[in-house]
Amino acid sequence: MPWTLEDYPSSFKNLDKVIRKKAIDIANSMLDEGYGEDRAIPIATSQAKEWYENASENEINDYDKNGQPTKRSEEGKKYDNNPERLEEDEIVVSHEDGWAVKSRNAKQPSQVFDNKDDAIKRGREIAKNEGTKLVVYKQDGTVQKS
Structure with a gap:
């Protein structure tokens, strides 16, 4: 309900x-x-x-x-159930448009930032909210810090 x-x-x-x-x-x-x-x-x-x-x-x-928070879509859910995504680490990785923040196995980033510091800040917020850890990668793909 x-x-x-x-x-x-x-x-x-x-x-x-x-x-x-x-x-x-x-x-x-x-x-x-x-x-x-x-x-x-x-x-x-x-x-x-x-x-x-x-x-x-x-x-x-x-x-x-x-806004009507209790009105549900007639067609049902928009996405496949994916609660396990909450258990994945958040990562900050190099992206063609700057630095991306995303869940480890996500196909697309949740956000892309021009600079790495902003991406790290947002990644920390998400990881804290989800109770996971943040892993930051260098431009060459190696782990910078976890």
């Missing part, structure tokens, strides 16, 4: 209303994809806060008015 604006995890109660709404939406999507509540709640909280910090005022207002 999906969480709603009236029935949600207690850890969401102190979040700002629009951040809570976004966290509910993210957590519900993660549950749909097979993640456990114990993993979905902290990740959704972190991602909702990050979304709020980076969203424009128009995006926030639009989501506040029109």
Whole structure:
């Protein structure tokens, strides 16, 4: 059963209303994809806060008015279940456009940065949120640090 604006995890109660709404939406999507509540709640909280910090005022207002966290897609899940991806290390590797942050076995990076320091910072955040480690590679493909 999906969480709603009236029935949600207690850890969401102190979040700002629009951040809570976004966290509910993210957590519900993660549950749909097979993640456990114990993993979905902290990740959704972190991602909702990050979304709020980076969203424009128009995006926030639009989501506040029109976002429907309990409305599910008629076609079902968009992705294959892949909760094991949460157990993979995050890695920072050289990329044609700069430095990429991705899960070890992911086909595509989650983000690409112009400089390595920004990629490492983001990789640390993701690894901390997921409870995994970060492995940083040099341009030549050898491990720089773990």
